[in-house]
Amino acid sequence: MPPSRRRVETRRRLHEAALAVFAAEGFGRASVEQVCERAGFTRGAFYSNFASLDELFLAMWADRSNTLLEDLRRALEAADTADLTTARDVVELVDAAVGVDDAWYRVTAEFTAHALRTPGLREVVAQREDAIAGTLTPVLVSFLRRVGREVADPRALALALVAVHDGTTVQCLVEPDDPAARRRRLDLFEAVVLAYTTPGGDA
Amino acid sequence: MPPSRRRVETRRRLHEAALAVFAAEGFGRASVEQVCERAGFTRGAFYSNFASLDELFLAMWADRSNTLLEDLRRALEAADTADLTTARDVVELVDAAVGVDDAWYRVTAEFTAHALRTPGLREVVAQREDAIAGTLTPVLVSFLRRVGREVADPRALALALVAVHDGTTVQCLVEPDDPAARRRRLDLFEAVVLAYTTPGGDA
DNA sequence: CGTATTCGATACATTGGTGTATCGAGAGTG
DNA sequence: CACTCTCGATACACCAATGTATCGAATACG
Known part of the structure; x- marks a missing residue:
């Protein structure tokens, strides 16, 4: 797997895990460790990709917001x-x-x-x-x-x-x-x- | 000051501090220490009055909810x-x-x-x-x-x-x-x- | 006046999380 | 085939918070 491709995949899995952990633990109680554990990485991987938990959250939230909104728009435009x-x-x-x-x-x-x-x-x-x-x-x-x-x-x-x-x-x-x-x-x-x-x- | 009266006052001050701290720090990030500091007590006083932060929050929230709602009702009934x-x-x-x-x-x-x-x-x-x-x-x-x-x-x-x-x-x-x-x-x-x-x- | 009790302070052991510094494996490159 | 670089793992030092156990002062009470 090419190195940059691997990195993209790592970030994606961290996004996914972050959503699950933030939803389960609450915004204020989610920890870097929990996110890493759920994603199947260690904190080393995390800090190699994000500077802080806030940064990861923001990236994940913006990303998913856009996706959801875009999906909605398409679904409505394609509706019968x-x-x-x-x-x-x-x-x-x-x-x-x-x-x-x-x-x-x-x-x-x-x-x-x-x-x-x-x-x-x-x-x-x-x-x-x-x-x-x-x-x-x-x-x-x-x-x-x-x-x-x-x-x-x-x-x-x-x-x-x-x-x-x-x-x-x-x-x-x-x-x-x-x-x-x-x-x-x-x-x-x-x-x-x-x-x-x-x-x-x-x- | 009679002992029970003092206790009531202590609890009141802790309620008050709890609202301020929860508002400032967020629900998940408020700590017992912060509440105590703001109320001017130590953790000893806290644990002598409440079993946990959750318990304090619940008491404070229910109490204040009722007060606000009652105030609203009275204000409306007394309105011109x-x-x-x-x-x-x-x-x-x-x-x-x-x-x-x-x-x-x-x-x-x-x-x-x-x-x-x-x-x-x-x-x-x-x-x-x-x-x-x-x-x-x-x-x-x-x-x-x-x-x-x-x-x-x-x-x-x-x-x-x-x-x-x-x-x-x-x-x-x-x-x-x-x-x-x-x-x-x-x-x-x-x-x-x-x-x-x-x-x-x-x- | 002395004794008992209540309530809050202090001290301590423990846990869980953070961020950084270092290391090693493996993939791309000439 | 060797060289290099990327990326994630490991290990360490540190901090913040928790809950409990103990202590001391102030007050009620006989």
């Missing part, structure tokens, strides 16, 4: 929009594409809290939020127009949906076996979409 | 409802009464994430969520009726507002000097209230 007739249909389609990732939610929530008290990190989270809204906006507008709803302020709608998503995700995870939480979440999504759009367009 | 004429007025009144506590948000968010991966703790968060909705419901219904809106499903509305509150709080804190975030939050609150109520009642 044939039988999309109501706002509710749009909501259910998007909700299904987003999914619920327990571990990722925890890691992101803890990182966000951490970022709020760490000057240099706040912007990282802000940019992420922005990227999500920016990615979601065009496909959302297009879907809604298709079901005959015109979006007045796309950015406001996207941010509102992100907020609702985050808020209801907690509720869904806190009561994991209550189907009502799931239904309430969809209802709320739908209500927001309807409130932020007007009938019109080519429905 | 004379010039309450629109749903927007209700939203602004409640929003002002709730306020935004940066440190408390971080601590609660991190604890929630922690609770999601700790079996015995999930229910604690669930009960809290429930208590908030339960406290908010009656006063909300009464306010809205006063401005001529009838609430179809009070519990659903309360939970929706909690979700929106949590989700938009992050957005407000991430962009602390963007007044637009604040406005978007109120708009979203209003939209949800309108969507979950119907005209009618004694307006």
Whole structure:
């Protein structure tokens, strides 16, 4: 195996292990040792690739954020929009594409809290939020127009949906076996979409 | 000072210090030593009052949660409802009464994430969520009726507002000097209230 | 006034994690 | 085939935190 290729693979495995460990132990309690053990390396390998645990986390988080967002965008663009007739249909389609990732939610929530008290990190989270809204906006507008709803302020709608998503995700995870939480979440999504759009367009 | 009174005071000071340290260091990185130092005690005092840091945190969090919620309830019940004429007025009144506590948000968010991966703790968060909705419901219904809106499903509305509150709080804190975030939050609150109520009642 | 008790301080042993310095194997290169 | 360089392993010194065991002072109590 060529040396640089090996290095890439090592970093990848460390990323993977980091996500698992941060999810299992919590943001503040994950240690370099645990990550190395899970990845099947020693600390020597770690320090040869990253300067600190923070650096590894940041790289992993940014990387995975982008991947998830890109996957979502592709999934939505490739979605079958044939039988999309109501706002509710749009909501259910998007909700299904987003999914619920327990571990990722925890890691992101803890990182966000951490970022709020760490000057240099706040912007990282802000940019992420922005990227999500920016990615979601065009496909959302297009879907809604298709079901005959015109979006007045796309950015406001996207941010509102992100907020609702985050808020209801907690509720869904806190009561994991209550189907009502799931239904309430969809209802709320739908209500927001309807409130932020007007009938019109080519429905 | 009578011995039991002294003990109560010691515990109170430890609670206070715990909140500060957990907010400053993050849930996973707070240490017994830091809490003691800030409270002006040694670890001897700590272990004489609590079995572990977890125990102290839980006591502090539950205690303060109740206090905050009770304060909110009283503030709303004592609010001047004379010039309450629109749903927007209700939203602004409640929003002002709730306020935004940066440190408390971080601590609660991190604890929630922690609770999601700790079996015995999930229910604690669930009960809290429930208590908030339960406290908010009656006063909300009464306010809205006063401005001529009838609430179809009070519990659903309360939970929706909690979700929106949590989700938009992050957005407000991430962009602390963007007044637009604040406005978007109120708009979203209003939209949800309108969507979950119907005209009618004694307006 | 002396005795008992409560509560917090001190000291200690132990653990777990960090980061660095050094080493060795193995793959690319001329 | 030898030479070199990359990358991960090993070993070491260090620090921060934990929990317990013991001690001393202050207060209640007979």
